[in-house]
Amino acid sequence: MEMSTTEKRNTYEIAKERIKHGVEQLGLPLSVYERLKAPDRLVEAAIPLEMDDGSLQTFLAYRSQHNNVMGPYKGGIRFHPEVDRDEVAALSIWMTFKCAVVRVPFGGGKGAVACDPRKISKQELERLSRQYIRAMAPVLGPEKDIPAPDVNTNAQVMAWMADEYCQIKQYNDFGVITGKPLDMGGCVGRETATSRGVIHATIEAAKVMGVPLQGAAFAVQGYGNVGFYTAKFLVEQGAKLVAVTDSTGGVFNPKGLEPDALLEHKRQTGSVKDFSRCEAIKAKEIFAVDCDIIIPAALENQITREVAQIIKAKIIVEGANGPTTPEADEVLKEKKVLVVPDILANSGGVIVSYFEWVQNNYRYYWPEEEIEKRLQQKVVEAFAYLYDYQCNQCSNGVTMREAAFMYALQRLAEAMRVRGWIK
Numbered sequence: 256m257e258m259s260t261t262e263k264r265n266t267y268e269i270a271k272e273r274i275k276h277g278v279e280q281l282g283l284p285l286s287v288y289e290r291l292k293a294p295d296r297l298v299e300a301a302i303p304l305e306m307d308d309g310s311l312q313t314f315l316a317y318r319s320q321h322n323n324v325m326g327p328y329k330g331g332i333r334f335h336p337e338v339d340r341d342e343v344a345a346l347s348i349w350m351t352f353k354c355a356v357v358r359v360p361f362g363g364g365k366g367a368v369a370c371d372p373r374k375i376s377k378q379e380l381e382r383l384s385r386q387y388i389r390a391m392a393p394v395l396g397p398e399k400d401i402p403a404p405d406v407n408t409n410a411q412v413m414a415w416m417a418d419e420y421c422q423i424k425q426y427n428d429f430g431v432i433t434g435k436p437l438d439m440g441g442c443v444g445r446e447t448a449t450s451r452g453v454i455h456a457t458i459e460a461a462k463v464m465g466v467p468l469q470g471a472a473f474a475v476q477g478y479g480n481v482g483f484y485t486a487k488f489l490v491e492q493g494a495k496l497v498a499v500t501d502s503t504g505g506v507f508n509p510k511g512l513e514p515d516a517l518l519e520h521k522r523q524t525g526s527v528k529d530f531s532r533c534e535a536i537k538a539k540e541i542f543a544v545d546c547d548i549i550i551p552a553a554l555e556n557q558i559t560r561e562v563a564q565i566i567k568a569k570i571i572v573e574g575a576n577g578p579t580t581p582e583a584d585e586v587l588k589e590k591k592v593l594v595v596p597d598i599l600a601n602s603g604g605v606i607v608s609y610f611e612w613v614q615n616n617y618r619y620y621w622p623e624e625e626i627e628k629r630l631q632q633k634v635v636e637a638f639a640y641l642y643d644y645q646c647n648q649c650s651n652g653v654t655m656r657e658a659a660f661m662y663a664l665q666r667l668a669e670a671m672r673v674r675g676w677i678k
Contacts, residue, residue, distance in 0.1 A: 264580050266345035266555045272581060274348070277660040280653075286677040287668045291351070294344050296320045300390040302368065304383050307376050314370050314383065318391045319347035320400055321363035324670045325354060327398055328364030329605060331405025331434075332387070332416075338367040342555070349576055350605070353598040355663035357637045359609040364400050366391070372407045384412050388419040395420065397430035397616070403608050404434040406479075406554075410446070414439050430615035433608035442611035443623040445604075448630060449574070450484030452603020455634040456595050457489065457548060457572045463642060464569055464593050469493035472509070472546040474568070476500050476538075477553030478517070478527050481574045481601070485550055487514040494548070499527050500541040502553070506533035507544060542566050551578035558583045566592065573597040579656075588654050596656035598663070599637055606633050 271292050278288045298318045303311055317340055320328040330350040343365050351363030368387055372380055394400055404413055417432040417439055429440035437443065444451070461468050471494045475482045478501050486496050496514060498507040503526045506512065512533070520530050528535065542549060542558065543565045551557050552574035558566070563579075563586035571587070572595045573579065579587070579594060587594055607630055614620045621629075645658035653661070671677045 264556050265341055266577055267341035269581060270345040270348040273660055277664045281661055281664060283668050290671060290677055291322060294319045294321045294347055297344060298394055299340060302386045302390055304386060306379055314368050316368045316387050316390055317343040318366045318394060319343045321347035322351045323362035324667060325362050326360035328400035329361035330364035331403045332366035332408055333405035334368050334370050334372045334407040336371040338369050343367045346576055349598055352660060352663040353602050353605060355666045356598050356659050357602045357606055357633055359606060366402055381415050384415040385419040388416045392420060392423050395431060397428060401612060402432050410434060410436045430612055433611040440615045442607055444626040445607050445611060447484045448607035449481050449601050449604035450488060451630055452634050453485045453572055453574045453600055454488045455631050456600045456638055459635060459638040460570045460572060460593055460595050466547050466569055470495060471548060472497045473548035474498035474541050474544045474546045476541045476551045478521060482552035483518050485552060485574055490514055497546055498541055498544045500538045501527050504528040504538055505536045505541055506530045507536045508533045550574050556580055560586055563587050573600045594656060596659050598659050599641060603630055606630055
């Protein structure tokens with residue numbers, strides 16, 4: 256099962272390619288591409304941080320604000336050692352399209368700090384989080400730009416950030432950030448929202464592909480928050496988890512894996528590797544597993560052309576942002592694999608973030624059952640009209656990703672036209 260992957264693509268260039276391709280397919284004016292190909296604003300800051308030993312380190316931080324024709328910029332903040340401005344710009348573009356696809360009144364934003372949170376203490380992490388907000392406060396606000404958690408950030412980090420913003424403003428304005436703890440105006444169900452959205456998208460994809468979920472074999476790449484809860488909820492639907500990988504390796508068992516036990520193993524050892532009664536596999540070998548459904552829930556550019564050629568699954572549901580390269584999409588299209596694109600599949604996070612923002616503004620909070628009902632309705636409706644758009648309103652051979660970008664482009668182009676942004 257051993258394989259290698261050498262294809263490396265710039266995520267920002269990929270995002271621009273997808274926009275240009277969609278504009279050409281729809282016959283839209285070139286001005287649409289020109290307006291959407293780059294962020295409205297990309298703030299870069301050098302954050303000085305006093306470490307626990309008294310030394311000073313400087314971390315690069317970013318906030319990309321892509322397009323706000325539909326509403327305030329919206330997007331998570333990730334802490335990762337390999338993040339750069341191109342990645343942040345690309346992610347902000349995907350957020351614009353994601354919001355347009357699922358019809359929430361936000362534009363696209365994204366933030367990041369180039370750091371490894373595993374190598375800094377909790378006290379240093381808090382200081383870094385607060386310093387980020389101090390650096391970015393002039394461009395943030397509940398009607399301007401609303402951050403949220405992303406890779407290696409969580410509700411606690413959002414609490415520090417929201418508190419810092421409120422201290423700067425000298426009044427509580429919790430709507431500036433979503434994904435907060437419940438006691439700071441957070442939303443019930445936010446921690447699992449992305450995964451629940453992935454599940455609803457997977458259920459709908461299985462229906463149209465004629466794959467019964469009961470007994471369906473699936474594999475998950477990445478076993479963080481999204482990967483774990485997706486695996487747990489899909490097993491509850493009757494599917495069978497047969498393989499999981501993280502950045503260090505993975506495990507395979509055709510008889511099935513128990514999600515909670517695997518998570519406990521990862522908590523104790525730091526990895527899913529060496530889980531009992533399993534065959535060891537390398538990180539990228541997850542895509543060669545014989546299964547019905549693959550859920551990439553890690554980072555960008557994981558499914559390259561080479562990887563796509565060995566995929567046996569009928570359905571790919573993108574829990575991560577940008578996991579599939581354009582070259583891989585062409586291979587998967589030829590193989591008739593249904594790829595549910597990231598801008599639909601993992602939209603649960605921004606949908607529930609929207610609910611949290613609405614509740615913060617109204618100072619009125621819905622029960623979890625209401626949140627789940629509204630989330631399911633949003634994702635199922637979005638899947639239905641995108642699948643219909645793909646099958647009935649696009650030319651033959653258009654993938655679901657292309658249909659999603661085309662649908663979003665039409666909405667964005669019309670909004671920009673009526674506001675006078677383009678001719």
